[in-house]
Amino acid sequence: MSLLDIHDLRVSFPGRGFRAAPVEVLHGVSLSVSPGETLGLVGESGSGKTTIGRAVLGLVRPSGGTIEFEGREIGGLQGRARRGLSDDIQVVFQDPYSSLNPSITIGDTLAEPLVTQGATRRDARARVRSLLDQVGLPSDAVERLPREFSGGQRQRIAIARALGPQPKLIVCDEPVSALDLTTQTRVMELLIDIQRHTGVAYLFISHDLTVVRNISHRVAVLYRGDMVETGAAVDVTSRPEHPYTKRLLLAAPVADPDEQRRRRTERKAATAASA
Amino acid sequence: MTRRIEPVTKAVSAPSTESIATVQAAEVAASRTPIWKKLLRDPQAVITVSILVIVFALGVLTPLIALHGPNESDLSMVNAPPGTPGYPLGADESGRDIFSRLLHSINTAAIAALIGTGVALVVGIIAGLIGGYFGRVTRASTEWIFSLIMTFPGLLLLIILMPVTGGDYRATMLIFGVLLAPGIYRIVRNLVLGVKNELYVDAARVSGVGTLRILGRHVLTVVRGPIIIAAAFMVGSTIAVQSGLAFLGVGSLEVPSFGAMISSGFRNLYIAPTQFLWPSLLLGLITASLVLLGNSLRDAFEGSRPKPSKVGAGQHVAERAEDTVLVGADALLAVRGLRIAYPTPSGDLNEVVKGVDLEITRGEVLGLVGESGSGKSQTAFATLGVLPNEAVVTAGSILFEGRELIGLSDAAMRPLRGKEIAYIPQEPMSNLDPSYRVGAQLVEGVRAALPVSKKEAKERVLALLERCGINEPARTFDSYPHQISGGMAQRVLIAGAVASRPKLLIADEPTTALDVTVQAEILDLLRDLQTELGMAVLIVTHNFGVVADLCDRIAVMQQGRIVESGTAAEIFRAPEHEYTKALLGAILDEAAYRTDPPVAPAPEGAIA
Numbered sequence: 037m038s039l040l041d042i043h044d045l046r047v048s049f050p051g052r053g054f055r056a057a058p059v060e061v062l063h064g065v066s067l068s069v070s071p072g073e074t075l076g077l078v079g080e081s082g083s084g085k086t087t088i089g090r091a092v093l094g095l096v097r098p099s100g101g102t103i104e105f106e107g108r109e110i111g112g113l114q115g116r117a118r119r120g121l122s123d124d125i126q127v128v129f130q131d132p133y134s135s136l137n138p139s140i141t142i143g144d145t146l147a148e149p150l151v152t153q154g155a156t157r158r159d160a161r162a163r164v165r166s167l168l169d170q171v172g173l174p175s176d177a178v179e180r181l182p183r184e185f186s187g188g189q190r191q192r193i194a195i196a197r198a199l200g201p202q203p204k205l206i207v208c209d210e211p212v213s214a215l216d217l218t219t220q221t222r223v224m225e226l227l228i229d230i231q232r233h234t235g236v237a238y239l240f241i242s243h244d245l246t247v248v249r250n251i252s253h254r255v256a257v258l259y260r261g262d263m264v265e266t267g268a269a270v271d272v273t274s275r276p277e278h279p280y281t282k283r284l285l286l287a288a289p290v291a292d293p294d295e296q297r298r299r300r301t302e303r304k305a306a307t308a309a310s311a
Numbered sequence: 312m313t314r315r316i317e318p319v320t321k322a323v324s325a326p327s328t329e330s331i332a333t334v335q336a337a338e339v340a341a342s343r344t345p346i347w348k349k350l351l352r353d354p355q356a357v358i359t360v361s362i363l364v365i366v367f368a369l370g371v372l373t374p375l376i377a378l379h380g381p382n383e384s385d386l387s388m389v390n391a392p393p394g395t396p397g398y399p400l401g402a403d404e405s406g407r408d409i410f411s412r413l414l415h416s417i418n419t420a421a422i423a424a425l426i427g428t429g430v431a432l433v434v435g436i437i438a439g440l441i442g443g444y445f446g447r448v449t450r451a452s453t454e455w456i457f458s459l460i461m462t463f464p465g466l467l468l469l470i471i472l473m474p475v476t477g478g479d480y481r482a483t484m485l486i487f488g489v490l491l492a493p494g495i496y497r498i499v500r501n502l503v504l505g506v507k508n509e510l511y512v513d514a515a516r517v518s519g520v521g522t523l524r525i526l527g528r529h530v531l532t533v534v535r536g537p538i539i540i541a542a543a544f545m546v547g548s549t550i551a552v553q554s555g556l557a558f559l560g561v562g563s564l565e566v567p568s569f570g571a572m573i574s575s576g577f578r579n580l581y582i583a584p585t586q587f588l589w590p591s592l593l594l595g596l597i598t599a600s601l602v603l604l605g606n607s608l609r610d611a612f613e614g615s616r617p618k619p620s621k622v623g624a625g626q627h628v629a630e631r632a633e634d635t636v637l638v639g640a641d642a643l644l645a646v647r648g649l650r651i652a653y654p655t656p657s658g659d660l661n662e663v664v665k666g667v668d669l670e671i672t673r674g675e676v677l678g679l680v681g682e683s684g685s686g687k688s689q690t691a692f693a694t695l696g697v698l699p700n701e702a703v704v705t706a707g708s709i710l711f712e713g714r715e716l717i718g719l720s721d722a723a724m725r726p727l728r729g730k731e732i733a734y735i736p737q738e739p740m741s742n743l744d745p746s747y748r749v750g751a752q753l754v755e756g757v758r759a760a761l762p763v764s765k766k767e768a769k770e771r772v773l774a775l776l777e778r779c780g781i782n783e784p785a786r787t788f789d790s791y792p793h794q795i796s797g798g799m800a801q802r803v804l805i806a807g808a809v810a811s812r813p814k815l816l817i818a819d820e821p822t823t824a825l826d827v828t829v830q831a832e833i834l835d836l837l838r839d840l841q842t843e844l845g846m847a848v849l850i851v852t853h854n855f856g857v858v859a860d861l862c863d864r865i866a867v868m869q870q871g872r873i874v875e876s877g878t879a880a881e882i883f884r885a886p887e888h889e890y891t892k893a894l895l896g897a898i899l900d901e902a903a904y905r906t907d908p909p910v911a912p913a914p915e916g917a918i919a
Binding site for chain 1: 509510511513514515516517518519520521524528529532533682683797826827828829830831834835853854855856857858859860879880883893894895897898899900901903904905907908909910911
């Protein structure tokens with residue numbers, strides 16, 4: 037049985053201006069995530085990948101379709117009913133700078149979801165220490181403010197916050213794209229490691245096919261609000277069928293001058309053929 | 312060359328995140344100190360707070376100190392001069408003790424300030440939080456109400472409402488508080504609108520935190536500082552308004568207040584000139600202290616910001632290495648021993664570029680690679696002569712076609728910049744002025760670099776836009792920046808950069824903000840233009856894929872130093888420095904996949 041089931045999801049945003057028609061950014065997307073699995077969601081800016089994540093998180097309201105979590109419809113849930121889901125679904129955002137409140141200490145940031153779930157202060161404090169340990173940060177981080185940490189460390193803090201309530205699903209919205217290369221690799225290793233130990237499922241949103249390939253079991257490719265291709269990570273990222281996925285694959289530059297030259301020629305040939 | 316360092320620089324605003332990161336360490340220490348400690352270090356705050364504490368303590372102690380009641384009059388003491396026994400500051404026209412009345416007036420002022428400011432804060436903050444946080448309809452209605460309040464002529468309204476308030480100054484101040492509320496409402500609403508979309512508020516919502524708690528915890532903490540500052544100013548203005556009304560004789564004559572006292576002193580100006588002086592002095596002292604305290608609070612909360620640094624007003628040079636190194640004749644740009652430093656709050660210099668040597672020959676593409684904070688952008692900015700004002704070039708030289716760029720004045724640099732040396736930024740959108748059409752901005756650039764007429768410039772720009780892969784150049788020419796996409800904006804900027812056929816193009820992370828398919832097209836365009844124009848290109852990037860695509864040679868930077876440089880083929884095939892190896896090793900393998908299957912979730916509670 038799948039953990040998350042999205043069927044024919046549509047999301048519209050109000051148009052700009054008085055009585056403007058709403059703009060539909062997702063035109064009926066269906067996908068599913070099984071327990072303990074990573075589904076990579078790839079697309080460029082404006083493809084609607086972030087909107088899917090926000091709909092699952094209850095931050096945008098779908099205009100059509102269903103979002104089922106453990107067989108229960110959560111698409112239109114509001115208020116208390118929605119808040120009840122927070123120990124099952126968590127999030128790690130892209131920007132490690134704005135995702136932590138600059139004036140609240142790390143300890144308080146991490147304790148917030150726990151206390152909201154009804155943990156006592158003392159339990160929360162103990163749990164915060166074990167969370168920091170889990171993401172490889174020293175426990176004296178509790179007293180410090182976000183600005184004292186680097187981007188990679190902040191992202192670890194954000195991961196710790198998401199792990200706090202022991203969720204079944206974490207929506208990772210471009211969690212490593214703002215990080216340096218070496219940091220990126222370490223954060224991804226951490227995410228995979230956590231998944232192996234806890235069996236949490238990831239909905240992993242990224243524009244970077246290489247990142248997605250390294251962390252996902254399955255991959256879905258989005259293009260302008262439609263899902264164009266989905267399947268096992270190996271298949272989609274090495275033998276793509278849809279022309280857009282092919283284009284995406286060829287466009288990513290590789291760190292090897294000879295291979296990159298070959299890929300460039302191939303891409304130009306493909307563009308010329310389609311033109 | 313003299314060394315000019317501004318001693319108290321706390322923040323550096325530079326065109327790159329990198330330079331900010333370098334001063335952050337120092338800034339952290341400064342910003343971690345609690346507000347009250349910062350205030351203690353500010354003599355202005357200490358003095359004004361002391362004055363206010365003393366004045367209002369006197370007010371509290373009035374029953375103990377005052378020799379007479381506020382309205383206790385003695386006809387034998389009418390207009391008694393200062394120094395009369397029992398009447399230290401004399402008595403007024405009704406024979407009332409001025410000293411005692413002053414003390415009682417302090418209390419009146421304090422109550423007026425408490426009521427007026429309190430009402431303004433309560434109404435303004437609550438409405439601001441609601442109007443800012445909730446949806447469009449709620450916001451529209453609060454907006455409408457507060458705009459309506461703002462249209463009322465305040466002082467006049469207070470006078471007209473006298474029959475309603477019955478002359479009680481407390482009721483008047485209550486109404487005045489409501490009239491002041493829109494100011495607070497605006498501050499709070501704007502801040503809330505900004506905070507509401509922060510990711511940490513989203514994260515809190517995902518964590519199941521209720522709306523009220525989000526408002527109280529995440530939103531209110533951000534608006535706290537500005538509100539405290541505004542409140543200090545508002546206390547001053549409520550006291551002033553209360554006195555003003557009393558001076559005009561509006562309200563009960565029984566209530567002792569500065570305004571009433573000044574008014575009576577005014578009438579007796581020729582008989583007893585000092586009567587008018589005492590209340591005015593005390594009122595002045597209180598309001599001035601409040602305003603100055605407000606300023607100190609602002610400094611403490613928001614950090615006394617240095618003037619926004621003008622970029623490119625000449626470079627500060629500490630010393631010049633006189634030993635000019637001979638450079639090969641084909642070198643277009645030669646950087647030698649370049650050191651760039653930023654002043655820290657303690658006055659020391661924090662070096663971010665620690666002796667960089669670079670050489671670019673004509674028509675060559677050099678990739679300057681490194682992680683954030685490595686100083687790669689700083690090096691590029693120094694070459695362009697657009698380092699922030701605080702930056703100090705402590706040593707080194709930058710030779711462009713044999714000409715020293717370090718120490719050139721802005722005026723001397725201008726003919727080079729944009730014409731011989733062009734620049735493409737990381738964020739194309741923020742480098743276009745949103746209020747001018749794209750074409751106008753390009754024409755302006757072309758005409759600054761080349762002696763051509765407006766018409767010629769336009770033709771040239773249109774041709775360039777087309778050359779840069781823009782399908783409908785005329786349409787883009789007439790568009791505003793918000794009407795074009797990020798990739799299009801970067802094409803526009805590239806068109807502008809190559810318009811004068813520069814010899815050197817400096818591109819700072821030119822594709823980082825773009826989608827990967829757009830990136831590929833921009834890289835194609837850069838490569839084609841580079842071959843066509845035979846220009847040298849310095850690409851600053853962290854992406855080895857971009858380097859592999861474009862560069863002839865690579866220089867790897869780490870913590871302000873170049874640790875390795877060589878041809879692209881050499882470095883990719885056989886990196887020698889540990890750091891280069893680490894960087895290349897960190898690149899995710901193209902052929903690697905996630906192989907382990909999904910694991911079943913651990914039973915509840917087993918996760919720790």
